[in-house]
Amino acid sequence: MISSKTKYGLHALMHLSHKYNKGPVLIAELAREEKIPKKFLELILLDLKNHGILESKKGKGGGYQLARHPSEVNIGQVIRILDGPLAPVSCVSQTAYKRCNECKDEHHCGIRLVMKDVREAMANILDRTSLADMGVRIKNFKSDSMFNFQI
Amino acid sequence: MISSKTKYGLHALMHLSHKYNKGPVLIAELAREEKIPKKFLELILLDLKNHGILESKKGKGGGYQLARHPSEVNIGQVIRILDGPLAPVSCVSQTAYKRCNECKDEHHCGIRLVMKDVREAMANILDRTSLADMGVRIKNFKSDSMFNFQI
DNA sequence: ATAAAGTCTATATTTTTAGTAGTCTATTTG
DNA sequence: CAAATAGACTACTAAAAATATAGACTTTAT
Structure with missing residues (x-):
């Protein structure tokens, strides 16, 4: 079984795929929409960012977005990052x-x-x-x- | 990753496959030969017995043996029993x-x-x-x- | 300057994994 | 029958991993 962490991460990434090229998305929105504990999600997104899957913008108008086109992010990578x-x-x-x-x-x-x-x-x-x-x-x-x- | 428990179980079962039809094998032998903590192995074997994979004999000359021919025991079953x-x-x-x-x-x-x-x-x-x-x-x-x- | 939003570090809680201890029960054999 | 052998069962513990939560810190837009 994959961990909740990984499932959360995949759901968040799917959400960000929908919003690709529409500017950064707030952690708070991802947490609310995908029913993920916000503080836990922060760690997950940060991890994905540090591995080059996501990029972020701080400050007002900031948030997270995919660092690459959704067709360039495969699930194997994601699972390895979050689950080993x-x-x-x-x-x-x-x-x-x-x-x-x-x-x-x-x-x-x-x-x-x-x-x-x-x-x-x-x-x-x-x-x-x-x-x-x-x-x-x-x-x-x-x-x-x-x-x-x-x- | 599968658990150590499951890996231990599979190794023990392989050992018992080699000894199929040669009478019961002692837990102690399995533990020694396959480098498995004996008390932990007891629990694993008991679990496999309760699920019909193994059968046992108590007392002197006792031990464990496969309940079916090695070709009739598949790994999927074993992993589901030990790992879910x-x-x-x-x-x-x-x-x-x-x-x-x-x-x-x-x-x-x-x-x-x-x-x-x-x-x-x-x-x-x-x-x-x-x-x-x-x-x-x-x-x-x-x-x-x-x-x-x-x- | 200030409010927004992500970053970082630490900590807490719960669950799972791995292993141990000790007693109970069944079987063989002298 | 008694003693020795060997698995069965129950309970417990330690360590690790999973799942969070808290709070101070940094960056950025306005």
Whole structure:
């Protein structure tokens, strides 16, 4: 299961995708609209900002906005930032490899080989799906444009 | 990431697969060989027994053994028992569905639709891979590398 | 100058994970 | 039957992680 933190982050990013190119959005608005505890959301957004996903403006008229086009932000990145590596076991992580201490021989560990497939399968979806793609999936359902940009 | 508990459980089950049809194996042996804290392992094995994966015998000459052939025990089952549902979010779980409280409209949630694909991808691997398959993967890996040297 | 809005650091609370201790029950065997 | 073996069960604890909350600080528009 992904953490609440990550779910909050994804919802906030979807909200910001809707408002892409419409200027900064207040933390307070995001918190209210997406039902996220405001102070907690602050930390999440800051984290995403420090990883280059978001940019912010302080002072009056400030707020948060996407640093890149929604089609350029994929969910794999976001989950890695907020939740850590995708891999089910650290010994198959591409981004945060760490040996299992109890493992005798990594290359002959059947568990590891299966988990490698799982990681691959997850990454194939998450690293190829952008915020824009998530909007499109909804659009296909609703037959009504979700975002104010061209895909 | 899966928990240590689950990793321990899978290692113990692999050990028991090797010893299938050779009589019960002591918790103490499993703990020693697989480097698992013994008391913790007791709880794990008991849990797997209560879910029909293992069977046990008390008293002298007792121990644990698989309740079914290794090809009849898949990893999806094991992970669900020890770690809970496979689904990345509860609103796409087949075995433990639960609505997201903050979600406005589940059927139009793009996050949910992507996570549904992820769940599907994971389940397709984990529910189709048995303990026996994990053993086979090791075997194939070994003969492949031997093959590479010979040709 | 002041009000708005994000930033930063620290702390609190709750839940989960990981592990331990000790007693109880069943089985074998001398 | 008694003793030894081995799992079953209940309870507890420590540590870590998740989920927040508080409050002072900094930047910026007007």
